[in-house]
Amino acid sequence: MRLALRAARERTGLSQSEVAKKLGWSLSKVQRIELGEVTISPTDLRAVLVDIYQLGDQARIAELMEEARVARRERYTTASEHRDHLPSGLLQLVQFEQAAVTIREYQSTMVPGHLQTSAMVDATLAWFDRVLTEDVRDVLRDVRLTRRERMVERETAPEYLLLLDESALWRLVGDAATTADQFADLAEVGRRPNVHIRILPMDSGALMGTFGAFVVLDMSGEPDDAVLYRETYLHDEIVEDTTEVRYHRDVFERFWHRALDEEASRTLVMARVLDLRARIARRFGQDQDR
Numbered sequence: 280m281r282l283a284l285r286a287a288r289e290r291t292g293l294s295q296s297e298v299a300k301k302l303g304w305s306l307s308k309v310q311r312i313e314l315g316e317v318t319i320s321p322t323d324l325r326a327v328l329v330d331i332y333q334l335g336d337q338a339r340i341a342e343l344m345e346e347a348r349v350a351r352r353e354r355y356t357t358a359s360e361h362r363d364h365l366p367s368g369l370l371q372l373v374q375f376e377q378a379a380v381t382i383r384e385y386q387s388t389m390v391p392g393h394l395q396t397s398a399m400v401d402a403t404l405a406w407f408d409r410v411l412t413e414d415v416r417d418v419l420r421d422v423r424l425t426r427r428e429r430m431v432e433r434e435t436a437p438e439y440l441l442l443l444d445e446s447a448l449w450r451l452v453g454d455a456a457t458t459a460d461q462f463a464d465l466a467e468v469g470r471r472p473n474v475h476i477r478i479l480p481m482d483s484g485a486l487m488g489t490f491g492a493f494v495v496l497d498m499s500g501e502p503d504d505a506v507l508y509r510e511t512y513l514h515d516e517i518v519e520d521t522t523e524v525r526y527h528r529d530v531f532e533r534f535w536h537r538a539l540d541e542e543a544s545r546t547l548v549m550a551r552v553l554d555l556r557a558r559i560a561r562r563f564g565q566d567q568d569r
Contacts, residue, residue, distance in 0.1 A: 280346050281519075282504060285313045287332040301331055314371075314519060321347045365418065368515035372494070372508045373422065375517075376430055379437045381497040383531045385490065387444040389452060390465055392419075393426035394441070399461045400424065402453030431474050439474050442535055443544075445481045448551045459555035466548045469541065477538035478547050487534045495528045 288298055295313070299306045302323075311317045319327070321344045328334040328343065365373075376382065384391060395403065400423050404416045411419070431439055451458050469476040479487060494508040507518040507527050518524065539547060 280319070280343065281313050283343055284319075284327065287328065287334060288313075291332055293331070298327070298331060302327065314517065319347055365422065368508060368510070368517050369422070371517045372496075372515075373426060373429075375496050375498070375506055375508075376426065376437075379496040379498055380500070381438045381440070382430070383440045383442070383495045383497075383528065383535075384493075385442045385444075385487065385531055385534075386447060386492050387487070387490075388492070389447050389450060390443070390461055391441065391492075392423040393430050394465060394468060395423060396457075396461050396464050397424065398457045399452060402457055431468060431471060436473050440531075440535065441474070441476045442479055442487075442531060442538060443476065444479050444487070445547075448478070448548065455555045455559050459552050459559070462548050462552045462555075466545050466552070469545055469548075475541055476544055476548075477535060477541060478544040479534055479538040483534075483537050487530070490527075490530065493527055495524060495531060 288295070293301075295309045296306050298304075299309045302309075308317070312319050324344055324347045325340065328340055334340060389403070390399065392400065392403070400420050404411075404420055407416060430436060448462065452461070465476065468474055492510055496506050496508070498504045498506070502525070503521045505521075505524050505528065507520075507524045509516055509518065538544070
């Protein structure tokens with residue numbers, strides 16, 4: 280829907296502000312519709328397509344109006360607490376994940392939230408106790424745990440490629456047991472046919488680390504039908520600029536082929552698990568001796 284509306288507007292040569300003026304809408308409304316942040320009613324959609332963009336293909340109009348109805352139904356089934364507490368970028372990301380065909384994700388510091396164990400989620404969100412309310416943290420926890428099913432476990436889950444910086448393996452989150460269990464789970468998830476996990480060695484990924492975490496979601500087989508998600512400590516955003524999306528996908532692919540292959544990556548992850556569990560066992564033995 281968002282791509283069709285943007286493409287139709289660009290064919291007419293109209294700017295977003297000109298469309299807004301013709302319809303008596305605010306500029307932000309047009310921008311948010313094209314970004315997928317808000318839905319558009321079938322009535323408003325027909326006015327835009329027929330009166331403003333002069334679209335005469337009745338079959339295409341009917342197809343887009345049906346998509347508008349579906350989008351509005353999906354909007355209303357989004358939990359109210361998610362709309363109230365999730366950052367706008369994350370809320371959009373969750374929606375895009377459900378329709379994506381391929382997801383490429385780079386993480387430089389830790390296992391992404393949707394692949395975290397319950398204990399890891401709790402340990403991670405505990406860091407935000409001074410900046411996020413308990414209600415917000417509860418919603419974030421719920422979303423992290425439910426996104427896993429949608430992204431990697433459902434029958435129609437997308438192809439998922441995770442490029443994880445090696446430095447993430449050496450960072451303790453919570454305690455050694457929590458971290459070891461997390462990496463063991465990650466290695467197991469990587470065995471799923473639609474999941475591909477590679478570790479980028481620290482001596483090969485210095486430049487990549489400067490990018491920070493990002494996700495590229497391909498929505499179809501069309502190269503420009505994709506979005507970029509970027510996240511920092513307290514801010515996130517969805518980027519639809521095709522040049523920037525394409526650039527991040529190309530960077531990902533470049534370093535994906537420089538990373539350890541999936542079998543070697545799994546071996547490295549499990550070596551870290553065994554190291555952590557050996558440390559726990561030694562510590563337990565020393566405590567027993569005392």
